[in-house]
Amino acid sequence: xxxxxEEQLHEARLKEALGKMPSDGQIEEMGARFxxxxxxxxxxxxxxxxxxxxxxxxxxxxxxxxxxAVSHQLRALKAARIVKCxxxxxxxxxxxxxWHVITIMELxxxxxxxxx
Amino acid sequence: xxxxxEEQLHEARLKEALGKMPSDGQIEEMGARFxxxxxxxxxxxxxxxxxxxxxxxxxxxxxxxxxxAVSHQLRALKAARIVKCxxxxxxxxxxxxxWHVITIMELxxxxxxxxx
DNA sequence: TTATCATATGAATAAGTATTCATATAAAAG
DNA sequence: CTTTTATATGAATACTTATTCATATGATAA
Numbered sequence: 001x002x003x004x005x006e007e008q009l010h011e012a013r014l015k016e017a018l019g020k021m022p023s024d025g026q027i028e029e030m031g032a033r034f035x036x037x038x039x040x041x042x043x044x045x046x047x048x049x050x051x052x053x054x055x056x057x058x059x060x061x062x063x064x065x066x067x068x069a070v071s072h073q074l075r076a077l078k079a080a081r082i083v084k085c086x087x088x089x090x091x092x093x094x095x096x097x098x099w100h101v102i103t104i105m106e107l108x109x110x111x112x113x114x115x116x
Numbered sequence: 117x118x119x120x121x122e123e124q125l126h127e128a129r130l131k132e133a134l135g136k137m138p139s140d141g142q143i144e145e146m147g148a149r150f151x152x153x154x155x156x157x158x159x160x161x162x163x164x165x166x167x168x169x170x171x172x173x174x175x176x177x178x179x180x181x182x183x184x185a186v187s188h189q190l191r192a193l194k195a196a197r198i199v200k201c202x203x204x205x206x207x208x209x210x211x212x213x214x215w216h217v218i219t220i221m222e223l224x225x226x227x228x229x230x231x232x
Numbered sequence: 233t234t235a236t237c238a239t240a241t242g243a244a245t246a247a248g249t250a251t252t253c254a255t256a257t258a259a260a261a262g
Numbered sequence: 263c264t265t266t267t268a269t270a271t272g273a274a275t276a277c278t279t280a281t282t283c284a285t286a287t288g289a290t291a292a
Contacts, residue, residue, distance in 0.1 A: 010170060013168045013169075013174075014164075018164070018178055020167065021160065021163050021164065022228075030221070030224050031153075031155060034159075038147050038148075038154045039147060040147045043147055044137065047137050048133040048134075048137065050133070051132050053126075054130060055269095057269090058127075058130045061130065061134075062133055066252075067268090067269075068253075069251055069252075071271080072270090074269095074270095075271090076250095089260075090258095090268055092268075092270095100227040105146070108146050108220060155280080173239090181281090184283075187239060188240090188241085192279095205290075206238055207237095
């Protein structure tokens with residue numbers, strides 16, 4: 001009767017988990033951010049921009065691939081409000097606007113070397 | 117001639133960025149992890165599991181949706197080696213195996229409240 | 233053994249996403 | 263004003279991914 005009841009323990013955990021669960025809106029927002037940095041080319045773009053603003057053709061050099069593809073990815077990152085851009089003469093210069101995302105990328109990169 | 121040359125500055129930045137760019141393998145690995153936590157239901161599953169191991173039907177309760185869908189997502193998370201499972205009697209208990217991922221989720225959650 | 237409970241799986245469909253190609257825009261140089 | 267340079271865009275295609283339904287597995291209880 002007072003024996004360890006695993007089932008009861010799990011029920012308690014479930015309730016606790018449900019209590020701490022972020023709202024659907026928060027979950028959506030987090031998911032959107034993670035999705036933005038889940039594609040290799042976008043990740044590369046962001047690593048490239050983490051050193052400072054760059055124009056599109058330099059970004060293209062940094063990530064490889066063709067100009068149109070990079071432009072589409074930049075648009076996605078801009079829509080996710082992770083990067084912003086400004087014009088300077090002929091060129092459009094992109095830069096990071098959400099540094100939290102870069103922080104998370106750096107952290108994830110460090111975790112890689114923890115050869116789990 | 118010694119005038120501030122923006123172009124030159126950007127070239128320098130590009131080189132620096134290229135130098136710090138993770139390898140393609142690292143980029144792929146990071147991308148895979150971020151992708152794993154970019155879908156709402158998987159995020160919810162992980163938040164639920166962050167309190168300790170749970171059996172599948174409790175996970176289903178926690179995230180909503182149907183059993184089969186949750187099972188497929190659990191498989192994806194297991195394939196990404198973010199969760200693991202063990203059998204206990206009739207039930208299969210899932211738990212987090214890669215706590216780095218949880219760390220990143222918590223961080224991202226905190227960033228949400230920075231009302232940028 | 234048979235029935236039942238908990239979970240996993242496969243196939244089909246549906247939805248989302250990346251990439252390419254061709255073309256459009258917009259500023260600058262001539 | 264015309265041309266060139268830098269970037270963006272739209273449409274089409276090809277991929278990838280999520281979800282559902284029906285069924286399979288595998289442990290346990292009867």
